[in-house]
Amino acid sequence: MWFKNLKIYRLTDPSVFDSEQLDASLARRAFKADNGLEMQSIGWISPRENGALSYTVNRQILLTVRAARKLLPATVVNQAAKARAQEIEEQEGYKPGRKQMKEIKERVTDELLPRALTVYRDTRVWIDPVNRWLVIDTASDSKADEVIGLLVKTIDPLPIENLYVAQSPAAAMTGWLAADEPPPNFTIDQDTELRASGESRAVVRYLKHSIDCDDARRHIQSGKQCTRLAMTWADRVSFVLTESLDIKRVAPLDVLEENNEDVMQNDDEKFDSDMTLMTGELAKMLAGVVEALRGEKSL
Template sequence: MHFKNAIFYRLSKPFTPEFNQLGALMADHAFTPCSGQQLSSYGWISPHPAHSFMVFESNGALLITAQRESKLLPASSINRLLTERVAKIKSTEDRTVGRKEKMQLKDEIVIDLLPRALSKFDTTQALIIPNENLIIVDASGFTAAEELLSLLRQTVGSLSIVSPEVINSTSTVMGSWLIADQSESFALGADCSMQDNEQGKAVFKGVDLLSEHVIGHVNDGYQVITIGVCWDSNYFMSLNNDLRISKIKATDELSEAISNDNDDPLVRLDTDTARLSLEFQRLWQDLTTAFGGESKAATQTA
């Protein structure tokens, strides 16, 4: 996997745009750099510099990438300039600057600084697997994931997406793994975090998760929030109780086995995307099975 994170979404209706049609629609919402007075800009870019199309298809899966440019305007700099302007008005005009005027001055300062501001660029990738009605977003949090989905909805005109749910409590199941060390697909790692409403948060790093000290927290009522695991003996990852997956990393053995020395970057991308699609399908199946199966209830995204 070349995704570092994974947030799974369900398509409640078939994803209808075909490859060529989707690429054309995405071109209408392509990323453009910030203009002189823009604080940020967001749009689609190609999944790979060597690929000119906005979407990359492999084995029926569609890889897409969104990019955000954000102008960096440190609040400390803005506030310093605002203080200087307010002080100058007080000294030259001998009057108090009100709240409304301060806001106007602040806006003027932002406008003055924008053309000289540095830019920060962030990209978010997603994999659409139409045959499985799945969308997987490589984002550490829901805000970035749903920003991409919102852009995708604008792009295709209509998109029905839900956040999938599972039957059993994720925190309870992950806690049972610590007590019984029983999970068919996930081997325990060495990191874990728990939360108790009264006693606060407990974080364990690089420890034996089957130790009496860790298990004692579960018996005392702590709920598991995140737990480090190894899936399929090939990938280390952190499972979160909201079904997010983070810190995905292949084992050294797998990295060596799947290393691709092909000189053509698009051939490598094709191979990696096809593998990514198949592995995510298996991972989602194992994940939902571990938590009692996928529930029919789901939360509609905005």
């Protein structure tokens, strides 16, 4: 249930995510079963496989995007087109030109597409109208752009904007390391990356290893900045903060999982409980991260 990676956006008008209006908009862009003729397709699917395209618990909304892509390597198309061109040459007595070869490749592609394997990829979206967050569960910029592109086609105009903070994450993380003092309610964990900003772009990484404060200061004095830092919020959620304000490797700590497993629940109740726990904890964690970066900045 827990999102692993967070691409974070701000909602400017949460009212457009009213459930009835949202469901109608999602239905117009629902994922359609493969007809065999498209190389790629994308649309909304039910987060809970119950037919509804949105799932809401305590005003927190969960969506799921499905992207489908045909596996049809160019080498396969080229080989089939070459064989077809050879048949034409033997039958007609001439070698197909560039324009005709292009047409042959297009016909071969259309013939092979229905038999090509399809790979599906699902990406989840969490919408928090209460605290005005929209979060995509991905570490990839291209996948986030894919989801935002579908959202733009689904809801027009889409009321979101990038999250801007008063202090850059790189400057803040560098300061925390240099002072050996994390912001209130946070601790620094064993994953750090420091990068030089000059031509060398030298990088120092500490993986599963605590960085000594004296080492950190030496690297910082030599011109490096912290671009990646593992942290824990309130002894409840661990994560890695990056210089681009992405949050990666999110994981609830044992205290949360143990408390949530104490109550006997069926599958639906457990899903609702997990979603309530995740959205509640992450909303507070995101507010803490923004506060640690000296608050939001309006452009």
